[in-house]
Amino acid sequence: MTPVIELDGLAVDLGGRRILDDLRCTLCARTIGLLGPNGAGKSTLINVLLGFHKPAAGTARIFGHDVRHDIRKIRNVTGYMPENDAFIAKMSAVSYVCLMAELSGLPRDAALERAHEALFYVGLGEARYRKVGTYSLGMRQLAKLAQAIAHGPKLLILDEPTNGLDPPARQRMIRLIREMRESGDMNIILCSHLLRDVEETCEEVLILKQGRIVHYANLEEERRANRKFIEMETVGANGTFAGDIEKLGCACAITASNRIKLILSEGVAIRDLYQVAKDRNVQIRRLSYRRDSLEDIFLKAMESNLAPSSGAKGAANGRL
Amino acid sequence: MAVYKRSYRGYAGSVTSEWSRFAIIPRYAYRGLFRSKIMTAFFVICFIPPLVFLFLIYLANNIGSFARVFGVTGATSPFAVDGEFFATYLGIQAALSFVLTAFVGPGLISGDLANRALPLYLSRPFTRAEYVIGKMSVLLMLLSLITWVPGLILFGAQGVMGGREWLSHNVWVAWAVFAGSWIWILVISLLALALSAWVKWRIAAGALLLAVFFVAAGFGEAINAVLEVHWGRLINLMYLFATVWNRLFRTRETFEISEASAWLMLGLICAACLALLKRKLRAFEVVK
Numbered sequence: 001m002t003p004v005i006e007l008d009g010l011a012v013d014l015g016g017r018r019i020l021d022d023l024r025c026t027l028c029a030r031t032i033g034l035l036g037p038n039g040a041g042k043s044t045l046i047n048v049l050l051g052f053h054k055p056a057a058g059t060a061r062i063f064g065h066d067v068r069h070d071i072r073k074i075r076n077v078t079g080y081m082p083e084n085d086a087f088i089a090k091m092s093a094v095s096y097v098c099l100m101a102e103l104s105g106l107p108r109d110a111a112l113e114r115a116h117e118a119l120f121y122v123g124l125g126e127a128r129y130r131k132v133g134t135y136s137l138g139m140r141q142l143a144k145l146a147q148a149i150a151h152g153p154k155l156l157i158l159d160e161p162t163n164g165l166d167p168p169a170r171q172r173m174i175r176l177i178r179e180m181r182e183s184g185d186m187n188i189i190l191c192s193h194l195l196r197d198v199e200e201t202c203e204e205v206l207i208l209k210q211g212r213i214v215h216y217a218n219l220e221e222e223r224r225a226n227r228k229f230i231e232m233e234t235v236g237a238n239g240t241f242a243g244d245i246e247k248l249g250c251a252c253a254i255t256a257s258n259r260i261k262l263i264l265s266e267g268v269a270i271r272d273l274y275q276v277a278k279d280r281n282v283q284i285r286r287l288s289y290r291r292d293s294l295e296d297i298f299l300k301a302m303e304s305n306l307a308p309s310s311g312a313k314g315a316a317n318g319r320l
Numbered sequence: 321m322a323v324y325k326r327s328y329r330g331y332a333g334s335v336t337s338e339w340s341r342f343a344i345i346p347r348y349a350y351r352g353l354f355r356s357k358i359m360t361a362f363f364v365i366c367f368i369p370p371l372v373f374l375f376l377i378y379l380a381n382n383i384g385s386f387a388r389v390f391g392v393t394g395a396t397s398p399f400a401v402d403g404e405f406f407a408t409y410l411g412i413q414a415a416l417s418f419v420l421t422a423f424v425g426p427g428l429i430s431g432d433l434a435n436r437a438l439p440l441y442l443s444r445p446f447t448r449a450e451y452v453i454g455k456m457s458v459l460l461m462l463l464s465l466i467t468w469v470p471g472l473i474l475f476g477a478q479g480v481m482g483g484r485e486w487l488s489h490n491v492w493v494a495w496a497v498f499a500g501s502w503i504w505i506l507v508i509s510l511l512a513l514a515l516s517a518w519v520k521w522r523i524a525a526g527a528l529l530l531a532v533f534f535v536a537a538g539f540g541e542a543i544n545a546v547l548e549v550h551w552g553r554l555i556n557l558m559y560l561f562a563t564v565w566n567r568l569f570r571t572r573e574t575f576e577i578s579e580a581s582a583w584l585m586l587g588l589i590c591a592a593c594l595a596l597l598k599r600k601l602r603a604f605e606v607v608k
Contacts, residue, residue: 082439089435105445183328185329
């Protein structure tokens, strides 16, 4: 399978400053999240992928096309929804989306048809003949999404798509992103500083800090791994009880008196833990899954120094 | 995808050729422009002078017939259809096209920059050069329709009425109309686009275009008067065009600056406009 994005020692200088430095990874998921605090370089990375900024060193590839040499091919298969307001105020939404679809190469009739469809799809069907300049902020976000998908791109780049949206509009945007992901026709890059948006939509996450990659996470794998992480509060437990749990194949640690942390191994169910407790006459007063959320992962990445980024040089498939 | 299904699907149909996509921009621009009744009315008015000149050409070639209607014999035309006749025609059309440019030009790029629409254009398989050509085509086509296109039709009409002899002596006039119009159109279009990109505000860009033509001309004359020099005319755009047209149309007027310096100044103005467009038309501004 061709990777969606390959970063190969990518570095970018802007205004005499190094903004991105030695980014290396390969991302293959259907939805990829770009996370990082303000100024981490997320938008700059997107701008490089779209050919707006030239790399100072290294390169990036989208579906195998190099941003240095094949930018036209990349733009042919890409749809872009910028972070800031971007519209043509005096045009109706349908003309605006149609114009953008035609500039992407669709014939006039097909562009008009798909402009109507895209606007209906994002929920602006009834307002499609209104001038975009009269739209509310939320409607303009949806119009931006419509112009980004009207030409049927293989890769959709969304830069802060839920910016300025109220909760229902945000939910709608997240639902649309999920639906497009499920359609199977499109890969999505979602750039956001809102962890919840990324957590709800993305399979792979790249966390940037000060222009370098500080963490890569495959959220699906992380979720699976963390699902087996269990904390128990017991009465009457001792080393024998912990030993019996370890005999089941679970890694186990007694953190404080009566508190046990363990990682469930394959094939071991919670029922087995209760059985051991019953056999050893131990009471389980509380049992809880403790699952690392994306927030935990992000905060850990932010706490870390930048050393992992240089370790990324040898990383395969984005695992750092 | 039917509208009622409201589900996403990709596009697998044909695509248009890349070289022709710049023409999409003028098509959409005209749709917006001709929605304005004032614009449409003025555009129609721009065709009145060519009709008047067509009548004058007819009159000049058939003055005897007209005179006989009024009982006069042996009448000759009071004016000749020559280079000066067509220079006058171009002067009038240039004035009208200036007004048209001041109406259309300032809004071409400023709106896109003010609403940050450039990333939308440039994230597509569409380059900055194609964007500029597309925007410029809006003016090029409009101004062509009211300058050299009717000018050549007038030349053709005179060629038919004046006969082969007139045509053989005045073929250069056709070239003068064509080249003179294009010099005017190119410079004024570039200037309008550059100012539109620079100011990002339609009204201010329009005012600046007027200032470049009229205030600069006044300033140049003031320099000439105070310093008792002639080179103040170099910043008088209308004078520069008149100097260049003078040579093209072989008129008998004398000018205070050389034709070469006029050409050089027009070239510098075009280069400055292109440099300004290159600097301003970016998907994202890099703040140093």
